[in-house]
Amino acid sequence: MKEGAPNACLQDQCQPKSERTLWGGRNVGERRCFRARLRRDPSVQEDLALYPAFQDVNIMVVLGFAFLLAFLRRYGFSSAGFSLFLAALGVQWALIVNGFIFHFSDGQVKINLQSILAAIMSITAVLISAGAILGKANLMQLICMAMVEVAVFAGTRWIIVDVLGIKSHISLMHVHLFGAFFGSTVSWFLYNSSLHPKVEKERSKPASDVFAILGTLFLWTFWPSFNSVLVQKEEEKQAAIYNTYFAMATSAVAAFAFSKATSSDGTFHMAHIQNATLAGGVAVGSSVSIIRYPWIAMTLGLVAGAGSVLGFAFLQKRLEPALRIHDTCGVLYTFGLPSLIGGITRIILILIDSQEDLEGMGYLALTELGASCAIISLGLMAGLITGFLLTFEFWKAPPITKYFDDQAFWEFPHLAAGY
Template identity: 45%
Template sequence: MPSSYRNFRNSVPWLILSLEAVFIALFYFVFPYDDKLIKAYPAFQDVNHMMIFGFGFFLMFLKRYGFSTTGFNLLLIVLGVQCSVLIDLFVLLLQRQNKCHLARLIEAAMSLTAVVISTGAVLGKANPVQLILMTVLELIVFRMSRWMNNTFLRVTDSISMMHVHLFGAYFGLAISSCFPEPSPRTDKNARTPKSDLLSMLGTLFLWVFWPSFNSILSDKKWRVIYNTYFGLAVSAVTAFALSVLTTKDGKFRMRCLNPLKLHDTSGVHFTFGMPAVLGALTQVILLIITNWNNLPSMGYLVMIQVGAFCLTISVALITGLIAGLILNLRLFKSIPVSKYFEDQFYWEFPHLAVGF
């Protein structure tokens, strides 16, 4: 590796090993195992496939950042799940509640969705130390946001967890606003047909397993699966149609343009943020339609849903901005803008092939 590349040997390994030592000790003393809810394991596998394969490939559209995308995605997930389980355990101890361990593991894996989405906003710009610290901070804040929704607004766990996409998108955008933007003339964040194909593969993984993700915490699983599947089907058909209608040559196009001035590497605002906002708005409209004959009840339900949405997005933006300022301290060795979107900055390439 060229000497001009920064060496993370004195920071990344020790940070990872220190976290893992703490996790092992805490798991040994406070996390006994049981075999309850083993029937939920297949659905947990689906969520795990979404996290590892779905998001891992979905974010592989950068032509020179494939190793880092999949490698760092796996690192953040395996560290983050352990961290999330322990955070949830301490919250439950404070509330004097108890949950099956597999249920905790499921919620921990689902919480990592927020982290992976946020990572997409700073993809190629944040170094491993910054990504690991971002993961820990975001999991703590997201759990705090869910606790506030559960405690003050009486929102159920299953509904508060569905805010994960909203939280992850705007937490990531707030962090991204604190990083220097790449030069508009650089082509290192460009795509290739191969990288687009891998990203399309990740999209298909996410599409296939999304009904499991939405239904895993619900009491009415088959209803949620049914609605999610047909919602995805209608959305896919509409996307194909609009793609043709909005291109000059009438051809299908892989990704929508991002008119935001804020640099968002993966377009998480339009991929996850705006759909979450539209989903919240649709939920309010459906509540009004369903409870039209019961105005007092309708007003209360609408207030709760709007309050939960506003609380989640506010916490995400404020804490994301604070986290972004922290991550850009000198202590965490931000990488220079000229080295954005480069696998070579982190990974060894003995041959350094010409076509890299």
């Protein structure tokens, strides 16, 4: 038998026969959209000024998430490779969808670095959701999920920006909340009770944990750029950078402290450090430009980091079997819970700042509450629809024996032993 033949058989089992047709049709459609309607905005000077921050966000999303998801001992190829593919495909689709919803005029959609940035930030939701079903879906299922999620998130942003009057960059800060609830709902459809407790291939090994913590370091380093890049006023942008850094620093300290406190033998848990250190940046995102004092950002980071660790330590093993969901990466506790904390904090800060105008205070608070409710409800509904679609036999999903295993999708000329 030729080398790689067993892997070819596995790939045939997990991929639909119509895959080539689907891929070709999708690529042709995207090329026609770009050729017919999308045009580059000639504002070169503005693009050049934005490019350094653009690179920060690009590295954070593409490199950071690819490494962060690579913690599974036998799923490193797929974690990194599929993340790159979803990011590349998702940005193109997000440019088209966002362009026709937000930037369509005179029969054309103008593209600049700011619109590409919004597209990159939008596909963060896809990468977060992919973490919830990591190792349990093939690439075609992930593509389907990405196409639906990007479109629904863009539509949700239109509701909270054009209908509720929320600022555009604030709407993008809800990407974590949307991705976490969307992905968790999709995972409900892919739930299998035999995954509790964890199967052997769902565990990590020292080398894979090093890659994951490297992803955390990239995300942690560049998160201030993510939260501040689309803020327009210089004073607010400066506040966004400072507040994000303060919140990230305290959430990192809280992650170490609470990880040790919740451990039975007083050791640190690598999953807590990889994920809870990021909770401060998630929580502070929606209110990052209106926080006036560093201690508020630091307190928010502390609460988010502590809440994330406690979620991993106590909620995950009790809540998920009860709700019949299987969240591979714990996105509910890394992104969902901190986002909820951040949304509540933003409403409180608005109420405090608007005490002199009771009527205006009530309206602003209600619009912010409405935005959070819209994000959660539409994320849940879209996740239900997408999860239902992914259960069709058409996709030829991997059997449970091939969960968390690269050999179902990648060529391995060497033997699997020792992998």
